[in-house]
Amino acid sequence: MFASTPLYDIAIAGGGAAGTLLAIQLLRAARAPLRIAVLEPRAQLGRGGAHATRHAEHLLNVPAGGMSAFNDAPGDFVDWLLAGQVEATREALAARFVPRRAFADYLTQRLQEARDASTGVMVHLQTRATGIERIANGLRLELEDGTTLSATTLVLATGNAPRPLPARGASALPAAQRIEAWDTVAVDSIAADAQVCVIGSGLSMVDTAMALLTAGHRGTLHVLSRHGLMPLPHVEGQPPSYALDVDAFAALPLRGRMHALRAHxxxxxxxxxxxxxxxxxxxxxxxxxxxxxxxxDQRRFLRHVVRLWDVHRHRIAPAVHARLQQALTSGQLQRHRARLDSAIAGERCVQLQGHGPHGRTLSLEAACVVNATGVELRVQAMRNPLLSELTGRGLARPGPHGIGLDTDGDGRVLEADGVAQADLFALGSLRMGSLWESLAIPELRGQAEAIAKALLGAR
Ligand SMILES: Cc1cc2nc3c(=O)[nH]c(=O)nc-3n(C[C@H](O)[C@H](O)[C@H](O)COP(=O)(O)OP(=O)(O)OC[C@H]3O[C@@H](n4cnc5c(N)ncnc54)[C@H](O)[C@@H]3O)c2cc1C
Structure with a gap:
């Protein structure tokens, strides 16, 4: 057994928005020396999958006024924007859908400020945690670069895992014919006149379509999804508030809630x-x-309601919605309600076969297929070695419905036998099975603050 003092007090696996918000909270709250390691294979912290894009047309899906890194300073992101854009009023900026890269730059700056002012020290190790074992006085992590690291506490902020393309033949497609929607460099490499087939019609499809349309794409964009639903728009400006009796709503079963929601x-x-x-x-x-x-009812929601809920809940900027509608009207964007069965490489294109409602078949040819099927929620399917090892060793168990990991109300990860561990926490999308809404910045900043309090309060 390893018995010397762990090298770090706190290791954070994942340096996307969630891991970075936690690092900021820890550095700000530290009152004594504190050693923090953030493990993140990307070169820069605070970007992760959603905010790594440098495309100006990839906008936040929430007005700037809702994107502060801090619960106790709700105007902080707007203040940061104002410092760089003096021509806009505070109200105008708070209602604006700004590029996602601006949010990443904001987090980077707030992290640097927290590092400069803290008694704690944070290092970014540009690698991935692949394994874990419990040692005498903490945890030892195996890293992808072949080294190990010991820490008293580990926080899992591993975020959104992409889903593999769900079709026969897809894994055998050459790289030029199978593109991941989150790989913006690969999306940018698509020829302007190419016929493109995007699988999935959610936010990742929106990113792909916007990148191509903004770059002057001329070819047809086919969008395939089982439900055919696309994200709906926010209203322009600040919408009026609506009074709703949430207690009465919460007392209803799912069917009653859906009925009440439609009536409201x-x-x-x-x-x-x-x-x-x-x-x-x-x-x-x-x-x-x-x-x-x-x-x-949770299972019913996941089976029958989630797509409908998502397009109403995860809305897009009005300008982005308008551009997509324009492409739909012109016929450049074609939406197909169908499940993809196979994607087979031809000599110069991909042959796609699918089927829609009532057994209707669909055949398409495209120069490439873009995987925009979104986020994998089931921990067993995430193909993340660290998470596989945690569940394999019984240090964690899948969350409700197999989604993410099971955690207690404070984010402590539950062992296989259901006992909460004082030195292992999770934040963000790994908690979706327990909380459902655990993905967006308001939840991430709240969880980061609560975990920082729990960790530093215990020291
Ligand atoms: C296209 C898109 C647009 C969105 N827009 C908004 C928005 O406008 N507003 C909003 O509030 N939310 C938005 N979201 C929700 C978004 O999920 C969150 O805002 C946030 O970016 C999620 O951050 P995260 O750190 O939890 O996950 P991620 O961004 O996925 O970051 C997780 C990081 O963990 C790293 N990692 C994974 N496994 C390991 C490991 N084993 N070891 C080390 N590192 C590891 C990964 O490399 C990754 O960088 C959007 C999401 C998407 C997909």
Whole structure:
């Protein structure tokens, strides 16, 4: 057994927005020497999958006013923007959908400021944690670069894992014919007149379509998804608020909630209030609404409602929505309601076969296929060696419905036998099975703050 003092007090696996928010909170709250290691294979912290894009047309899906890194300073991101854009008023900036890269730059600056002012020290190790074992006085992590690292506490902030393309033949496609939507360099390399088939019609499809359309793409963009639903728009400016009795709503089973939600939306629209205001009234209460659903109703939600909920909840900037509608109207963007069965490499193109409702078959030829199927929620399918080892060794167990990891209310990871571990935490999308709403910045900043308090309070 390893018995010397662990090298780091806290290791954070993952340096996307979640891991970076936690590092900032820890550095700010440290009152004594504190050694923090952030393990992140990307060259820069604070970017992760969502905010790594340098494309100006990849906008935040939330107005700037909702994107502060700090619960106790809700205007902080707007203040940061104002410092660089003096021509806009505070109100105008708070309502604006700014490029996601600006948010990454903001996090980078706040992290640097926290490092400069802290009694703690943070290092970024540009590698991935691949294995873990418990040692006498902490945890030892195996790293992808062949080294090991010991830490008293580990926080998992491993974020969003892409889903593999779900079709026969897809894994055998050459790299030029199979492109990951999150690989913006590969998306940029698509020839302007190429016929492209995008699998998935959510936010990743929006990114791909916007990157191509903005670059002057001339070829047709086919979008395939089982449900055919695309994200809906936010309203322009600040929508009016809508009063909703959340207690009454939470007391209903899923079917009753869906009925009530439709009735509220219809009532709001009839009174001149956009339906978006009704969703926004529920948004802060989603964790409660999830945890008060029965297990059977949670399963029903995942099977029948989630796509519909997602397109209403995860909305896009009005300007982005308008550009996609324009492409739909012109026929350059073609939406197909179909499940992809196979993607077979031809000599110069990919042959795609799918089937839609009522057994309708679909055959398409495209120069390349873009995997925009989104985020894998099931921990067993994430293909992340660290998470596989954690569950394999019984240091963690899958969360409800196999989604992420099981955690207690403070984010402590539960062992296979259900006992919460004082030295192993998770934040962000790994907690979606327990909380459902655990992906966006408001939840990430709250969880980061709570975990920092729990860790530093215990020292
Ligand atoms: C296209 C898109 C747009 C979005 N837009 C918004 C928005 O406008 N507003 C909003 O609030 N939310 C948005 N989101 C939600 C988004 O998920 C969060 O805002 C946030 O960026 C998630 O950060 P994260 O750190 O949890 O995950 P990620 O961004 O996925 O980062 C996780 C990091 O962990 C690293 N990692 C994984 N495994 C390991 C390991 N074993 N060892 C070391 N490192 C590891 C990865 O390299 C990765 O960089 C968007 C999401 C997507 C996909």
């Amino acid at each position: 939306a219809a009532r709001a629209v009839a009174a001149g209030t956009p339906w978006q205001s009704v969703i926004d009234a529920l948004r802060p209460h989603v964790q409660r609404l999830w945890t008060t659903l029965s297990c059977v």
